Amino acid sequence: MADPIAERLVSENEPVTSKLFLLDDVTPFGVDRARVDILTKMLRDPPVVLDGQALASQLAGLIPRAAVEAVTIGYGGVLTYTLLARNGLDLPFKMLNVERKYLFVAGQKRPKITCTVSGDPDLSGRVTPLLIDDVIASGQTMYRSSLYLRNDSVSASALVISGDTRNIWRSSSGSSVNCIDTVYASQIVNGAAGFPAILSLRYVLLKTRTKESLDYFIQKYAKEEAMEDLGRFLRRPAGDVEEMRLLYSDPDAFVKRQSQDR
DSSP, rough: OSSSTTTTTTESOOOOHHHHEEEEEEEETTOOOHHHHHHHTTTOOEEEEHHHHHHHHHHHSOOTTEEEEEEEHHHHHHHHHHHHHHHTOOOOOOOOEEEEEEETTTOOOSSSEEEEEEEOOOOOOOSSEEEEEEEEEHHHHHHHHHHHHHHHOOEEEEEEEEEEOOOOOOOOSTTTTTTTTEEEEEEEEEEEESOOEEEEEHHHHOOOSSSHHHHHHHHHBGGGGGHHHHHHHHHHGGGGGGGHHHHOOOOOHHHHOOOSOO
């Protein structure tokens, strides 16, 4: 299959263009779809909602099963691995921890993001590691995770990948992510104006709890007339996110409970 970015990016679908993408990675784990619909209606630009479960089904068919060790990147990687396991990906996984720091600079539209990778995946060294994440945007996390593994040959997979390669971690040739041999992705997305905004609904519902992150999200993405309503919506306790909280408190238990086909 001809791929639209580079000779070593393997993708299932044609690229999609929009200002804003929301990855629905929560309704497969019990979050009420009506809450997702309410959220999207309060956002400034009509977002394209991507079905994480459907993308995982496609991605599972792209990933080679022979001579691969799965390494998940943070909680998004664990969640993606769980969806892949529901679709027959039978690989033991190791987890890398990723800590992202957001530096908000006055006058800048986007925060400066840095990430630190840690963990001991204890790979055998005889097979190609497969890094698993939910979204590849700038590519910084994937790039740093690849370097952290200290392996000459690393592949990667993601549900969604940005088609914009204009930074130091991405490339217009090869797999499109520096230090990665091959990237398997279900959906390539492009920005209607500049870099595409790709938001995980898991992150929106659970990680906009601090005043700083909530204020930033509302100012950047909410309709002007819906700012107060969106703030109340995101601060309101919700019982349907308990499985998502388990993901953060005990990733292994989350995978065991949720990886069966449903």
